[in-house]
Amino acid sequence: MGEEHVQLEQILRLPTSSQQSLGDLVHEALSAAIIDGRLAPGERINDKAIAETLGISRTPVREAIQRLTLAGLLEVSASRYTRVTEVTEAMAASTLEYAVLQAGNALQLAVGRMSDSELEDAIALLDRVTEASEEDAVEELLQSSREFVVFIIRHAGSPDLVRVLRNENAVLERNLRQSPFDLGTPDQRRGPYRRMRMAMVTRDADAAEHWFRVQCRLLGAAGVGVAAAA
Incomplete structure (x- = not known):
């Protein structure tokens, strides 16, 4: 878990001040990381690890993951994994x-x-x-x-x-x-x-x-x- 946290800290950062909701900020951070390839196709993500790395609760992280899944950037298999979708x-x-x-x-x-x-x-x-x-x-x-x-x-x-x-x-x-x-x-x-x-x-x-x-x-x-x- 320690290595995972180090990697996430390098990938995900939230602005120190913003009027946006935490869910929106996490969504933007994850979207940007997927778009530029810091989170590569097929890479698995963990809501708990993200929340701990960012120092927030899991609720806004789950909200962001749900939105990204609906958009087609993430795919979720219940109780198995959440990962970045491949682009054919x-x-x-x-x-x-x-x-x-x-x-x-x-x-x-x-x-x-x-x-x-x-x-x-x-x-x-x-x-x-x-x-x-x-x-x-x-x-x-x-x-x-x-x-x-x-x-x-x-x-x-x-x-x-x-x-x-x-x-x-x-x-x-x-x-x-x-x-x-x-x-x-x-x-x-x-x-x-x-x-x-x-x-x-x-x-x-x-x-x-x-x-x-x-x-x-x-x-x-x-x-x-x-x-x-x-």
């Missing part, structure tokens, strides 16, 4: 398809609903994506793509969409990160980016959504990244 190639492909559909819907809504200043900000974010793509700067491309999608979702004018994607964000990001995707080349990416930008400038929502989907087929996970407004 089929799961990753299905998650990508779902995320692209939702983000594309958000873009279609946002292009028609954003104010002029918000649209300018969205186009500026897309320009950052395009610049990173031209330089073939992979990490910058991934990060700027995520920022663009988060902005679009936040400005889609659909609280229901934001709520759904926020609740699903952890499993979406984890599944997309677990499988490699071919990002293509700058030449392959250039045309769809330009067409998507023009569609946004002219507020052609259907065309913007179309070229977003085309781009995502080239970019894979980079096109949707963090698919929810955190």
Whole structure:
């Protein structure tokens, strides 16, 4: 148990001050550890050990585990184990398809609903994506793509969409990160980016959504990244 505590102390930490409930904080800590691989697929977790490591009762830990199980990040076998779920190639492909559909819907809504200043900000974010793509700067491309999608979702004018994607964000990001995707080349990416930008400038929502989907087929996970407004 001592070695387990040392490992958990390195993986899980709660903020010293927060207005969130303990259950929410534990949920966020476990989600982050699963997403970035500190808690690897197949790894078992123990609510008692987590509670003791964090210095809290088992109730908020069990609450967090229940939420993560419903989300598909954990699986529980009664009286046997609680462990991080594996991500298969089929799961990753299905998650990508779902995320692209939702983000594309958000873009279609946002292009028609954003104010002029918000649209300018969205186009500026897309320009950052395009610049990173031209330089073939992979990490910058991934990060700027995520920022663009988060902005679009936040400005889609659909609280229901934001709520759904926020609740699903952890499993979406984890599944997309677990499988490699071919990002293509700058030449392959250039045309769809330009067409998507023009569609946004002219507020052609259907065309913007179309070229977003085309781009995502080239970019894979980079096109949707963090698919929810955190």
